Amino acid sequence: MSILHVKGLNKIYTGKVATHALCDIDLTIDEGEFVGIMGPSGSGKTTLLNVVSTIDAPNTGMVRINNSDPYKLSKKDLAIFRRRQLGFVFQDFNLLDTLTVAENIVLPLTLDNKPLTEMDAKLKQVTALLEISDILHKRTYEISGGQRQRTAIARAIITSPVLLLADEPTGALDSKSSRVVMESFAAANQQKGTTVMLVTHDPLAASYCQRIIFIKDGRLAAEIRRGENRQTFFQKIIDTLSFWGGHSGELSSIRIQ
Numbered sequence: 001m002s003i004l005h006v007k008g009l010n011k012i013y014t015g016k017v018a019t020h021a022l023c024d025i026d027l028t029i030d031e032g033e034f035v036g037i038m039g040p041s042g043s044g045k046t047t048l049l050n051v052v053s054t055i056d057a058p059n060t061g062m063v064r065i066n067n068s069d070p071y072k073l074s075k076k077d078l079a080i081f082r083r084r085q086l087g088f089v090f091q092d093f094n095l096l097d098t099l100t101v102a103e104n105i106v107l108p109l110t111l112d113n114k115p116l117t118e119m120d121a122k123l124k125q126v127t128a129l130l131e132i133s134d135i136l137h138k139r140t141y142e143i144s145g146g147q148r149q150r151t152a153i154a155r156a157i158i159t160s161p162v163l164l165l166a167d168e169p170t171g172a173l174d175s176k177s178s179r180v181v182m183e184s185f186a187a188a189n190q191q192k193g194t195t196v197m198l199v200t201h202d203p204l205a206a207s208y209c210q211r212i213i214f215i216k217d218g219r220l221a222a223e224i225r226r227g228e229n230r231q232t233f234f235q236k237i238i239d240t241l242s243f244w245g246g247h248s249g250e251l252s253s254i255r256i257q
C-alpha cells in the first residue's frame with residue numbers, strides 16, 4: 001500500500017529571477033519503506049520535503065498521504081493532520097530547553113489530551129526502542145547531540161505517524177553520533193514499521209536507507225536500492241553521487257568511516 005503518492009509536482013519560486021525548484025516530480029513511497037533523498041546543493045530536496053510535509057504548497061501537481069490530499073483540508077484540520085499523521089525531525093533538533101527529555105517526547109500526546117497512562121506506556125515503548133530510557137529526567141542542554149536527535153525522533157514517532165519526514169537529521173552531528181541516530185531511524189523503521197523519508201547530504205547516513213532517490217535541478221535523476229550489505233550500498237551511493245552530483249565540491253563533506 002502506498003503511504004505517499006505525488007504526481008506531476010511543480011514548484012516555482014517567483015522573485016527577480018524565477019526558480020523552477022521542482023519539475024514534474026512523480027514519486028511513490030510504500031508502507032514500511034525507508035527512503036533517502038539526495039542531490040547537489042540547490043537541487044530541490046528541501047523543497048520536495050516541504051511540499052510533502054504541507055509546509056509549502058506546490059504550484060501544480062498532486063500530493064496524497066495515506067490516501068488523503070492534505071492541501072484540500074481546512075487550516076484547522078491540516079494542523080491536526082500534521083500532528084497525528086506526520087512526524088518531523090530537523091537538523092537542529094527543535095526541542096524545548098525548558099522541558100525534560102520525557103516532557104519533550106510526550107508533547108504531541110499532551111496537545112491531543114491523551115490520558116497519562118497511555119502517555120506513560122508509549123513513552124516507555126519509544127524510549128526503550130531508541131535506547132534513551134536512562135536520560136528521561138535530564139534537560140535537553142544536559143545531553144549530547146546524538147541523544148538530542150534521538151529524543152527528537154522519539155517525539156516524532158510517539159504518535160505512530162504514517163510518515164516520518166527528516167531534513168538533514170545528522171547535519172549537526174559527528175560521525176559517531178550520526179551512526180547512532182541512523183540506527184535509531186532504522187530501528188523505528190524495522191521494529192515499529194514506521195515509513196521514513198529522509199533528506200541527506202551524507203552518504204554514510206544514506207546507506208541506512210533501503211532506497212535512495214537522487215534529484216538534480218528539480219528533477220528525479222536516479223534511484224538505487226540497497227541489497228543485504230550496507231557497505232556495498234555506501235560505495236554505490238558514492239558512485240551515483242559522483243555521476244549525478246555535479247562537480248567534485250559536492251563530495252567534499254563526505255565522511256568516510
Ligand SMILES: Nc1ncnc2c1ncn2[C@@H]1O[C@H](COP(=O)(O)OP(=O)(O)OP(=O)(O)O)[C@@H](O)[C@H]1O
Pocket residue numbers: 013014015019020021039040041042043044045046047048
Ligand atoms: N523560499 C525560496 N525563495 C526563492 N527561491 C528558493 C526558496 N527556497 C529555495 N529556493 C531555490 O530553489 C532551489 C531548490 O532549493 P532547495 O532548498 O530545495 O535545495 P536543496 O537541494 O535542499 O539544497 P541544499 O542541499 O543546499 O539544502 C534553489 O535554487 C533555491 O535557491
